[in-house]
Every structure is written in structure tokens, then in C-alpha cells.
Amino acid sequence: MSHAVIIQDAVKRYGDFQALGGVNLSIRPGEFFTLLGPSGCGKTTLLRMIAGFNTVDGGEIRFDDTVINNVSAHKRDIGMVFQNYAIFPHLTVAENVAYGLKAKKVPKDEIDRRVTEALELVQIENLAARKPNELSGGQQQRVALARAFVIEPALLLMDEPLSNLDAKLRVQMRSIIKKLQRRLGITTIYVTHDQEEALAISDRIAVMKSGDIMQVGTPEQIYKKPENPFVAGFIGVSNFINCEIAAGQDGKAEIKLAPEYSVSAPLRREYTGSATLSARPEQLFFHENEGLAGKITMSVFLGDFVEYEIELHNGQTVQLNEYTKDVNEVRPDGQEVHIGFDADKVSLYVPETGEVLSC
Template sequence: MSVSINIDNVVKKYGNDTIINGLSLKIQPGEFFTLLGPSGCGKTTLLRMIIGFNSIEGGEIKIDDKVVNNIPANKRNMGMVFQNYAIFPHMSVADNVAFGLRNRKVAGEAIKKEVDEILKTVKIDHLKDRMPARLSGGQQQRVALARAIVIHPEVLLMDEPLSNLDAKLRVEMRNAIKSIQNKIGITTVYVTHDQEEALAISDRIAVMNGGVIQQIGKPKEIYQRPANIFVSTFIGLSNILDASVKTKDCAVGSKKVVFQNEGYGVRMDNLSDSVQDGQKVKVSVRPEEFEINTNGEGIAATVESSVFLGLSTHYFMELSDGKKAEVIQYSGDAEILPNGTKVSLAVKPSRINVFEYEGERTLIEGVKRS
């Protein structure tokens, strides 16, 4: 049966430095939950607090209703997959996977049965007698994963497990990990700094920065409706443009966002009621949220360069105020615009995000931080 993880107001200090100060979140039973953020944001520190490798200076961590703060790591019944795999080089695949079971004094026949089953699950049963030196990176990662879950842990923890693999193998392994986790149904906490990886593999994501959770949500929610500019620019690509809001002479419930560039504006019906007439704001426009017009209304821009990627063409443009913008146009039958082409960039009002100019928090109604 899957368990929940309840993290309540936890604090982590190293000497006089507070790395995490009062962080709280709840992970649901059987959930694939990802901690995402830049290097040094506290995500690995939090993971190590959950498993017991790091002390906890305040707050509580519970597995279901059981507080684990003072339970040693080897008594917490958790499996861990490390960035460097930590496979024993002198042991075969089968012996590596069996290591945790032998430490738990499981009987020999039961060990063989458990090892055989888990090797089939991770699809390396044909390699059980092979030594680690003769394994590829992806195969070693599967051994590490099998060893972590063969002991039937309550929680599976994974710390940047794919960072040492090449790009193609990372995609293959992230799909395999998600498939295996779905099959087993184990509550999983996954740490990464790779946004695409997090979006592809997670049930929910917590975006962290400076030891603080910026937003928690499903991948689509976080990508489409970020809670602040940090999330908007960390998850995917975003062009941040200056604008102001016009409320006068607008329909009830509607406001007009006017871009700094030449007065181009769009009407929006999902802005907060707190927005004032003339208020300065920042607008996040993802590259695919622009529409290129060669003779229509929009923000004046000039094509500086382009990159054709088959399905789409990426344009790098200079706006009339000198700022740079990246624009994605799906190829279809459209001709690639030559460098120097003058265009207008319209935006999709239902897709763009609007933030406070100073506080950088979203002004879109209904966006949840956690």
C-alpha cells in the first residue's frame, strides 16, 4: 500500500546558514513528485532530510502519520537511487540487486525469486550474471533502480538519476522510470534541474529557488500558468515584456494590456480585480504564443536570424525598443522569413501571463501557488 509524505515547516541549517526555513508540502500516496530547481536551491538537501542522511533542525517529516525525524536512515524503509549509481564493481548484476535483501536476512530462495522478478520488471534479466564494467550507463541505472525497489520500500527517492546519461538515453530512461513507477505504484520523490525531464515524468512538480517553494502543481498548470516570473522563466522559454493595464472604457470584467511597443494592446478577461488603471506590469509571452504578421497589428519586430528544426522554425527577433525576443512558428508550408524582414508580433490573450512589475507575482485570476 502506498504512503503519503507530510513535510511540515521543516528547517535545515549548516552552522549559521539556514538552507531551508519553514518549508511545507504534502506528497500523495503513489504520486511521482518532482523537486525542480537550479543548483543550490535546496532540493537535494530536502531529499536527504526525507531519507535521513541530513538532520532536521525544525519541523516534522511524516510517512503517513509516523514522524521519522529521529529514525536512522537504515530504519526508514526507503530506497534511494543516486546520481552516480553507487553500484558495487566487484559484484554481478544479480548480486548487486540482492545486496539489500541479504542485509535484511531474507532467505536464499526468496532472494533469488525477488531478484529475478525485479530484473524482469526493469528489463535486464538477461544481464543478471554480467559485471558492472560491461554495462552501459542505462543498464547501470536500471541495476541501481532494481536494487532500490527490490526491498519493497515505502518511498523511492531519486537524486538527479539521469544527469550522467547522454540525451537520447535520458529520454529512454525517463520513460522507463515512469513506466516502472506506475507499475509498482510506489510513492516517489525525484530531484532534477532539467525542466523538460520534470514536465515529462511528474504527476506534480514543486519548483524551488533559494530554499523556498515557488509553486506546486501539475506540469501543464505550472507551464501554462506560472505563479511568478521565476517559474515562468525557469520552466521553458519566456519573453518578458513591459506593458501597462488600461481599465477605463473597457467592458465589465475586461481589461486591456497595452505593450510598451507602439501602443499595441489586447483585451483580457482573466486579470485580477486588484489591477489599477495605468498600472505597470510585466508580460510573459512564450515563443509559441506569438503570431507573426507581415502586414497586421502587433509589436514591431525585425528578424535577426532563424533556425529550422523540421516541425518548427525558431526566429530570433529585435523589437522596436531594442529588446530581443524568440518566436516559434510551426513550419507547415510557410516560407522561412529572411533576415531583416519587418514583421508584427501579435499575442494570444488567452495564453499570455501578466505579473506585477515589482513583486513579480501573477495577476491572472485563479493561479495557485501550491
């Protein structure tokens, strides 16, 4: 049975350095939950605390109703997949996968059956007799996956498991991992710095920065409604445009982006003054005669869409994506353009605090 994982005010210190500053998370049974953030943000530290490899210096971590702060790693009923695979070079594929079952003193007939099933699930049953040095990186990663889930853990932890694979193989493996996790229903906590990977495989994501949680949400929530400028800038591409907010009509504020251009949008609270607007490249569009004025400085044809770099007349540069199914030709560099956007889909922030103002 899969665990819920509850983390309350978790703190980790290394001397005078505080790696985690009171983290709070609640991970549901059977959920695929990803810790996402740049290097040094504390995501692997938190994962190792959950695994029992790092001590907890404050707060508590619970599996369901049981506090596990002082429970030894080998008693936590977890499976772990590491960045470097950590499979034994002197054992065959089948022996590697069987290792944890033997440690648990599972009967031999059951070990053979479960190892065969595990290798079939990750589609390497034909490699059972090979040694790790005879396998590709993707095959070794499948061995590590099979070894982790064959023991039927209540919790599966993965630390950057795809970072050593090439781009095409990473896409294939993340699909395998997602399908496997859904089939087995094991609560899974996954660490990565790759935003696309996190969006592709997660039920929910916690975005981390400097030992703190910046936002928790579904991939769609994280991407479409970032709660602060860090999340908006870290996940995908965002254009940040300076603007002024004034009182408007009908419960909406007036967002003034240029002397000749303003739009109306609802806010979470009353606010007037300077603000930062954040818009994804696909949220911008070319307008015939109104909007922010600028000039195309570069265009890149990428098959499904054309990526335009546009220098606005106020000196800022933005990126706009125009999908090729909607247009017949690529706009030339140097063309003068106007840019519009849907005010209900962009995000607005207070520059000094990062507070989100948009609904």
C-alpha cells in the same frame, strides 16, 4: 503499501546559512513527485532529510501519520537511487540487486525469484552474472533502479539519477522509470535540475529557489500558468515584455504594449500601472498588420518548427516559434513583422513583487 509524505515548516541550517526556510509539501501515496530547481536551491538537501541522511532543524516530516524526524535512515522503508549509481563493483548484477533482500534476511528462494523479476522489469535479465565494470552507464543505472525497488519500499527517492547519461539515453531511461513507477505504484520523489525531464515524468512538480517553494502543480499548470516570473523563466523559454495596465471595460483590463497596440484581458484583482507580460514562444504568432512591430534578426529551422529571434521596435528581443505544418516557407532575416498573441494564455506580473495578475 506506499506512504504519503507530509512536510511541514521544514528548516535546514548549516551554521549561519539557511538551506531551507520552512518548506511545506504534501505528497500523495503512489505519486511521482519532482523537486525541480537550479543548483543550490535546496532540493537535494530536502531529499536527504526525507531519507534520513540530513537532520531536520525545524518543523517535521511525516510518513502518513508518523513523524520520522528522528527515525534512523535504515528504518524508514525507503529505496534510494543516487546520481553516481553507488553499486558495488565487486558484486555481480544479481548480487547487487539481492543485497538489500539479504540484509532484510529474506529467504534464499524468495530472493532468487524477486531478483529475477526485478531484472526482467528493467530488461537486463541477460546481464545477471556480469560485474559493473562490464556494463554501460545505462545498464548500471538499471541495476541501481532494480536494487532500489526489489526491496518493495514504501517510498522511492531518486537524486539526479540520469545526469551522468547522454541525451538519448536519458530520454530512454526516463520513459523506463515512469512506466516502472506506474506499474509498481510506489510513492516516488525525484530530484532534477532538468526542466524537460521533470515535465516528462512527473505527476506534480515543486519548483524551488533559494530554499523556498515557488510553485507546486502538474506539469501543464507549471508550464502554462507560472505563478511568478522565476517559474516562467526557469521552465522552458519565456518572453518578458514590458507593458502598462489601465482600466478597461466589461471586467477586463487594457494591456498597452506599444502606443499603437493594446489588448484586453481579465485580471485576478484591480490593478493599474507598469506590468511584465510573459509569453511562451509558441504563444506568439505573426499578424498581417497589427501587433507589436519588429524585425526578424535570426531564424533557426528545427524540423517541427522554425525558431525566430525578433527585435521589437522598443528594443526588446523576443523568440517566436512557428510550426512547419502550418507554413510553407521560412521567413527571411531582416523581414519587418507584426507579432500578436492570445491575451488569455499569457501571464502578467507586478514588476516589483512578482505577484501574478493574470487569471
